[in-house]
Amino acid sequence: MTTTAEKIWVNSGDSHVWEPKDLWTANLPQALKHRGPHMVRDGKHDIYVVDDEKVFFASASMIDAITPPGSADLNLRLADLDEQGIWAEVVFPSVGIWLSVMKDRELMHQSVKVYNDWAKSDMIDRSERLLATALISVLDFDDAVEETKRVAALGFKSICLPATLPDHLEYNMPEFDRVWAVCEEAGMVVCFHVGTGSSKLIVTRGPGGALINYWETTIPVQRCVTHMISGGALDRFPRLKIMTAEAGVAWVPALGDRLDEAYRQHNRYAHPKLSRLPTQIIKDQVYSSFQHDETALPAVIAHDYQNALWGSDYPHLEGTYPHTQEVLHGLFDHVSPEVRRRVTLGAFEELFGIGMPVAKAA
Ligand code: MN
Numbered sequence: 001m002t003t004t005a006e007k008i009w010v011n012s013g014d015s016h017v018w019e020p021k022d023l024w025t026a027n028l029p030q031a032l033k034h035r036g037p038h039m040v041r042d043g044k045h046d047i048y049v050v051d052d053e054k055v056f057f058a059s060a061s062m063i064d065a066i067t068p069p070g071s072a073d074l075n076l077r078l079a080d081l082d083e084q085g086i087w088a089e090v091v092f093p094s095v096g097i098w099l100s101v102m103k104d105r106e107l108m109h110q111s112v113k114v115y116n117d118w119a120k121s122d123m124i125d126r127s128e129r130l131l132a133t134a135l136i137s138v139l140d141f142d143d144a145v146e147e148t149k150r151v152a153a154l155g156f157k158s159i160c161l162p163a164t165l166p167d168h169l170e171y172n173m174p175e176f177d178r179v180w181a182v183c184e185e186a187g188m189v190v191c192f193h194v195g196t197g198s199s200k201l202i203v204t205r206g207p208g209g210a211l212i213n214y215w216e217t218t219i220p221v222q223r224c225v226t227h228m229i230s231g232g233a234l235d236r237f238p239r240l241k242i243m244t245a246e247a248g249v250a251w252v253p254a255l256g257d258r259l260d261e262a263y264r265q266h267n268r269y270a271h272p273k274l275s276r277l278p279t280q281i282i283k284d285q286v287y288s289s290f291q292h293d294e295t296a297l298p299a300v301i302a303h304d305y306q307n308a309l310w311g312s313d314y315p316h317l318e319g320t321y322p323h324t325q326e327v328l329h330g331l332f333d334h335v336s337p338e339v340r341r342r343v344t345l346g347a348f349e350e351l352f353g354i355g356m357p358v359a360k361a362a
Contacts, residue, residue, distance in 0.1 A: 008328040009360040010344040012089035013289035014245040014311030018072040019095050027114045032107055037095050048098050055101050055199040071315045084324040088129045088354045092193050100162035100197040108137040120154045133158040133191050145178045152186035157352045162197025163220040171224050172231025180233055184240040189351050192224045193245040221247040232272040234285045243287040250295035253303040256282045297335050309347045
């Protein structure tokens with residue numbers, strides 16, 4: 001960032017909060033408390049424990065690096081946002097991401113409620129800038145519908161569903177229509193964030209593992225979008241909008257090419273029939289957030305894909321904190337004001353109804 005550069009104010013489609021350490025162990029119903037998700041530091045590792053099972057290990061130094069004071073203290077968080085030039089942000093959990101690997105129906109249903117109640121009182125009620133996304137259990141459709149209706153009434157603007165589903169489920173299943181109907185009616189966005197729903201995030205420990213494993217997290221998200229389009233959910237619910245978080249952008253219009261080709265060339269096998277081509281469904285209903293991608297804005301411009309949102313991924317290593325302005329200038333200094341406005345503010349406002357205070361708007 002040059003010293004004379006103006007501050008670019010943006011809204012962010014991706015960030016994370018650290019929940020209180022005892023959120024679930026203190027607040028679950030008495031009989032379930034000891035099974036609540038929590039983290040344990042064991043020497044050089046932090047261990048994510050869910051339902052008494054060790055589901056993931058992370059190096060303690062890496063966790064420390066993504067735990068700036070503002071990641072847990074919401075007053076400090078707002079100060080960080082001001083300093084970085086971010087007004088409003090979609091907020092995903094941290095430990096809460098691991099709820100989606102639970103296998104016990106009652107434990108998961110109660111655990112998402114504990115998270116959602118806390119997110120409501122500590123974020124949504126605190127500031128319109130903190131758009132916490134609600135967690136929903138997919139282990140039972142009645143539970144999913146009940147909780148989606150409840151969080152809609154509480155003021156949540158989005159739900160987060162796992163990118164990787166339990167083996168018996170797929171997002172092309174019509175059983176999900178009950179959930180989509182509630183989201184469409186309430187205007188709630190369905191979010192798919194990378195790395196959710198599976199504890200098998202390490203696919204290889206061989207050469208290139210860090211890059212390969214990072215890339216692998218993108219695949220389940222692409223599968224979600226493919227199923228939502230091809231299975232007809234987005235066609236049946238044309239006002240429903242979905243957003244991928246932290247999975248990049250340029251693959252989205254490319255996915256449209258693949259699905260259009262399949263729909264056209266294999267049409268006799270394609271069921272259900274769609275009222276719009278996949279490329280059109282993507283333009284109407286599929287949004288995607290990115291942090292650094294150099295291919296994102298060219299995809300927006302060249303393919304008229306208007307649904308890219310910038311996202312900080314605060315406070316993760318893949319994100320832009322604490323050098324957000326440098327990244328924003330690198331991305332947006334050389335595109336038209338219309339493209340910049342659309343990607344930093346317009347798509348976000350379309351999804352979540354939040355713009356930018358006039359004094360900060362470019
Ligand atoms: Mn993220």
